[in-house]
Amino acid sequence: MRSGLILAGGRSTRFGGEEKSLMLIGGKRMICRVVEALSPVVDEVIISVRDERQRGLLSPFVSGREFVFDEIHGIGPLSGVRAGLKRAKGEYVAVVACDMPLINGAAIGLLFDVAEGHDAAVPVHEGGLIEPLHAVYRRGTMLDAVKKSIEAGERKISAPLRRLKDVVYVPDDEIRKVDPGLDTFLNVNRAEDVELISRL
Incomplete structure (x- = not known):
């Protein structure tokens, strides 16, 4: 069984408090795009949100999906x-951000295949990012x-990787086999990104 986890609990501070995951990209809510991309390659989709209020905002758009809530607040996405x-x-669980509206299901499927028998499959770009x-x-x-990592006071989302013994880093060249433009990695950080990605 394969699971998909979408992280949607960010505060959207750069969007004036507006719920970023509900921004329209090409006429469709961003969270809906991510759910639709994940659904064909996983057996369940879980959405992580801050609290009941945020679930109330999102649930009409992603009905039937399971939600989980942050149990520890103030530590970022690790919670x-x-x-x-x-x-x-x-x-195995695919962990993705809700602000990546062009996530490619084939790219996620590739990562599942690579991860088999290992602790993780993590994309790595030229330059090491x-x-x-x-x-x-x-x-x-x-x-x-x-x-x-949480107990050690570490907050970076990459911190747990240092504690895994068997991580396979997947280079861009492998991802390009299923997503030539690497659009799957594009994310919405600012309001102007919405228009740019919508054009894609």
Whole structure:
């Protein structure tokens, strides 16, 4: 069984408090795009949110999906990863951000295949930049690594990777085989990104 975890609990401070995951990209809500891309390659989709209020905002657009809530506040996305991994049923979990509206299902499927037998499959770009929020993790070992990172006061989303013993880093050339433009990694950080990505 394969699970998908979408992290949607960010505060959207650069959007004036507007719910970023509900921004329209090409006429479709961003969270809907991510759910639709993940659904064909996983057996369950879990959405991590801050609280009940945020679930209330998102649930009309993603009905039937399971939600988890941050149990520890003020530590960033690691809290959402922890909650999602605890709930997931699959041995391997794709962890993605809600602000990547062009996520490519084939790219996620490739990462699942690469991760098999390892602790994680994490994309790495030329220059060494990694994509921990567009990656596939073995649920048990990653959950343990996340818990230890939180206990150690580490907040970076990449921190748990240092605690995993068997991580496969997947270069751009491999991802390009299924997504030639690497659009799967594009994310919405600012309001102007919405228009740019909508044109794509």
